[in-house]
Amino acid sequence: MEYLSSLNPPQREAVERTQGPLMIIAGAGSGKTRVLTYRIAHLIQAKGVDPFHILSLTFTNKAANEMKQRIEKLIGLEARNTWMGTFHSVFAKILRVEAHKLGYPSNFTIYDTDDSKSLIRSIVKELKLDDKVYKPNTVLSRISGAKNRLISWEQYVNDPYILADDEAAMKPKMGQIYKTYQSRLFRSSAMDFDDLLFNTNILFRDHPDALNKYQQRFKYVMVDEFQDTNLSQYLITKKIAAVHQNICVVGDDAQSIYAFRGANIQNILNFEKDYPDLFVVKLEQNYRSTKNIVNTANSIIEKNKSQLKKNVWTHNESGDLIELMKASSDNEEGRMVATTIFEQKNNKQLHNSDFAILYRTNSQSRAMEEALRKLNITYRIVGGLSFYQRKEIKDLMAYLRYVVNEEDEEAFKRIINYPKRGIGNNTVEKVMVAAYEHDIPLWEVINNSSSFLSGRAANSVEDFCTMIRSFKIETERKDAFEAASSIAKQSGLLRELYEDKTIEGLNRYENVQELLNAIKEYVDNPENEDKSLGAFLQEIALLTDEDQNKDTNDAVTLMTIHSSKGLEFRHVFVVGMEEDLFPSQMMMQSREDLEEERRLFYVACTRAMEKLYLSYALTRYRYGRLLNCEPSRFLEEIDPSYIKVNKRTGSNVSSSFRESLSEGNNGFIGLKKKPALRSSTTAKVHTPSPDFKPSNTNNLQKGMKIEHPKFGFGKVTGIETEGTNKKAHIHFDNFGEKTLLLSFAKLRIL
Numbered sequence: 038m039e040y041l042s043s044l045n046p047p048q049r050e051a052v053e054r055t056q057g058p059l060m061i062i063a064g065a066g067s068g069k070t071r072v073l074t075y076r077i078a079h080l081i082q083a084k085g086v087d088p089f090h091i092l093s094l095t096f097t098n099k100a101a102n103e104m105k106q107r108i109e110k111l112i113g114l115e116a117r118n119t120w121m122g123t124f125h126s127v128f129a130k131i132l133r134v135e136a137h138k139l140g141y142p143s144n145f146t147i148y149d150t151d152d153s154k155s156l157i158r159s160i161v162k163e164l165k166l167d168d169k170v171y172k173p174n175t176v177l178s179r180i181s182g183a184k185n186r187l188i189s190w191e192q193y194v195n196d197p198y199i200l201a202d203d204e205a206a207m208k209p210k211m212g213q214i215y216k217t218y219q220s221r222l223f224r225s226s227a228m229d230f231d232d233l234l235f236n237t238n239i240l241f242r243d244h245p246d247a248l249n250k251y252q253q254r255f256k257y258v259m260v261d262e263f264q265d266t267n268l269s270q271y272l273i274t275k276k277i278a279a280v281h282q283n284i285c286v287v288g289d290d291a292q293s294i295y296a297f298r299g300a301n302i303q304n305i306l307n308f309e310k311d312y313p314d315l316f317v318v319k320l321e322q323n324y325r326s327t328k329n330i331v332n333t334a335n336s337i338i339e340k341n342k343s344q345l346k347k348n349v350w351t352h353n354e355s356g357d358l359i360e361l362m363k364a365s366s367d368n369e370e371g372r373m374v375a376t377t378i379f380e381q382k383n384n385k386q387l388h389n390s391d392f393a394i395l396y397r398t399n400s401q402s403r404a405m406e407e408a409l410r411k412l413n414i415t416y417r418i419v420g421g422l423s424f425y426q427r428k429e430i431k432d433l434m435a436y437l438r439y440v441v442n443e444e445d446e447e448a449f450k451r452i453i454n455y456p457k458r459g460i461g462n463n464t465v466e467k468v469m470v471a472a473y474e475h476d477i478p479l480w481e482v483i484n485n486s487s488s489f490l491s492g493r494a495a496n497s498v499e500d501f502c503t504m505i506r507s508f509k510i511e512t513e514r515k516d517a518f519e520a521a522s523s524i525a526k527q528s529g530l531l532r533e534l535y536e537d538k539t540i541e542g543l544n545r546y547e548n549v550q551e552l553l554n555a556i557k558e559y560v561d562n563p564e565n566e567d568k569s570l571g572a573f574l575q576e577i578a579l580l581t582d583e584d585q586n587k588d589t590n591d592a593v594t595l596m597t598i599h600s601s602k603g604l605e606f607r608h609v610f611v612v613g614m615e616e617d618l619f620p621s622q623m624m625m626q627s628r629e630d631l632e633e634e635r636r637l638f639y640v641a642c643t644r645a646m647e648k649l650y651l652s653y654a655l656t657r658y659r660y661g662r663l664l665n666c667e668p669s670r671f672l673e674e675i676d677p678s679y680i681k682v683n684k685r686t687g688s689n690v691s692s693s694f695r696e697s698l699s700e701g702n703n704g705f706i707g708l709k710k711k712p713a714l715r716s717s718t719t720a721k722v723h724t725p726s727p728d729f730k731p732s733n734t735n736n737l738q739k740g741m742k743i744e745h746p747k748f749g750f751g752k753v754t755g756i757e758t759e760g761t762n763k764k765a766h767i768h769f770d771n772f773g774e775k776t777l778l779l780s781f782a783k784l785r786i787l
């Protein structure tokens with residue numbers, strides 16, 4: 038078989054060992070996905086297995102499609118007949134056939150998240166519960182968590198521990214909602230996303246005939262990104278593979294990044310117990326990245342305590358050093374990234390699609406998008422909407438637009454009943470009809486609502502007008518930022534988002550804050566003479582135009598690190614490398630959380646084939662205030678011999694950097710920073726002296742005694758200069774020998 042020659046020995050072994058349980062545990066870029074692809078091709082072509090007997094499960098639809106295409110290249114159209122897709126898509130297909138066994142018709146509907154939330158909203162209302170306490174997002178994520186652990190509503194309402202948990206969270210009626218939610222779904226012949234897996238488990242548990250049928254059908258089962266499967270998914274694969282035991286799972290414990298959604302790294306460890314005659318293949322050669330990138334990634338992940346030991350290496354060339362970019366602000370960070378892409382494209386004949394910008398949180402896309410647009414670089418946001426297309430941003434923008442222009446009909450429709458103020462669709466229709474039929478300006482119509490509305494509706498519209506009027510007055514007197522902040526608060530929009538404590542809710546809140554930050558930056562920029570809200574809206578209108586990104590395949594990819602799993606790009610920028618942003622402030626409570634953040638950083642760096650850039654900003658607007666940021670601890674963890682500081686960040690920046698550090702601001706206000714948790718070392722993290730201030734280290738000499746804010750006291754044992762980089766070798770009393778890059782190590786010379 039010709040294709041086998043393009044595999045290395047362990048890869049080949051994994052491809053050829055088609056019988057019995059097999060686990061491939063390997064580092065990033067070592068060809069796991071490639072092995073799966075070849076294995077399927079091999080089964081069909083060399084072993085004569087009918088493609089209908091092969092089931093492969095991937096994490097995203099995109100991954101499934103890519104894999105299908107690759108197999109097609111290897112063996113032709115026959116590849117189309119394998120069962121390949123995400124857990125959800127494959128089992129939805131199976132449930133359609135088996136639905137009647139569970140009492141569902143085969144044409145059952147699948148509710149998406151919006152449908153589910155809307156159903157929950159109405160149930161909360163019916164049960165006369167407080168919708169401020171039982172927010173749709175919160176309720177749904179609680180129900181989803183239960184389903185992923187295979188807890189039915191019956192078990193849920195009868196479990197005293199769960200009840201105690203809900204009572205502690207002041208949400209004792211959660212079980213009642215779960216129960217009603219399920220019965221309502223059933224009555225509507227609908228399943229939500231989690232039901233697709235939950236019901237598959239029920240089907241296989243209660244209907245041995247059905248289980249048997251699929252066990253016979255799927256003689257070969259394969260799972261990519263196995264480290265991110267949850268219990269429900271794990272049990273399904275285990276049951277299906279129980280007869281033939283030809284199950285092959287592929288994963289990397291170092292890339293497990295979905296614990297918050299119930300994924301369980303334990304699945305990898307359990308696998309060995311569940312299959313005593315398991316054969317394990319380790320792939321250690323990385324084909325994706327340069328030596329510098331592979332070594333950098335290794336130096337990051339070795340700081341995690343809980344990991345399976347792997348030795349990832351590559352034959353690829355050393356390549357460029359990792360470039361560290363320091364920006365004075367988040368907007369400058371965007372400009373630096375965009376300019377670098379622009380230059381690299383021209384100098385090296387690269388395409389837009391060779392570049393990816395990865396960030397920890399969605400809201401960071403704003404600064405990047407604006408900078409790319411200004412340079413006319415086409416980009417695409419994967420797995421999300423572009424910043425100004427997000428619902429919460431459109432909502433606030435609609436308020437701002439409406440305050441500036443009270444005839445803006447689209448804005449009006451968006452905000453008249455959001456947040457809810459008891460103005461129904463009927464009322465809105467009446468308003469629109471009155472405006473159209475008599476050709477009266479919208480604002481005039483609603484200011485005279487009592488003439489065609491009555492009772493509550495009229496009062497609500499009147500209140501709305503009063504509110505808008507007060508916003509208008511404020512907007513005339515205040516600058517754009519003050520006005521917008523006040524509108525965000527007084528309208529109730531910010532509160533609505535703030536109260537939603539789910540991950541999505543926090544994301545939306547962050548996004549709105551990010552819009553306010555952008556307005557603040559606009560106001561603070563001396564180049565902008567007109568600081569009014571109207572002027573800001575005009576400026577931004579040019580940037581929000583979607584036309585700029587017409588359909589094209591040649592686009593820079595922007596996405597969160599979470600959605601970058603499994604992908605590769607020639608040049609990768611990981612932006613926002615700052616404490617409290619990455620690692621995220623919410624993920625510093627425990628070692629487990631911090632280690633998950635570190636795995637996420639590992640995933641980010643290992644997407645790069647040729648060149649990796651890490652950037653951070655010294656200041657960032659957060660909650661409308663300009664705050665100083667500290668470089669991420671992850672930067673310090675990288676072995677400095679792989680890093681080069683980008684020259685673009687001249688000395689003018691580094692002086693403000695030092696100033697910013699000496700202010701000791703940790704980048705957030707009103708939120709207390711948790712003590713740094715360092716899993717890599719057993720020594721206790723040092724508490725800086727009360728008078729700790731970083732010194733100017735230009736004249737640092739061998740033999741000098743210093744204090745580092747985290748590693749404590751030590752003595753310089755050597756200084757090394759390499760291009761623009763200066764490194765110090767320091768022997769710390771409690772942490773031993775370390776090499777630090779002076780441009781971002783904070784040292785106090787004693």
Ligand code: ATP
Pocket residue numbers: 043044045048063064065066067068069070071072289292323324325602603604605643
């Ligand atoms: P991740 O952990 O990021 O999902 P992976 O282990 O699945 O990575 P692949 O995406 O399969 O890795 O492979 C990484 C890159 O290396 C791909 O471009 C792939 O084509 C290439 N590659 C893998 N094995 C070989 C090989 N033996 N010869 C040449 N190229 C290879």
Ligand code: MG
Pocket residue numbers: 069070071603
């Ligand atoms: Mg892969």
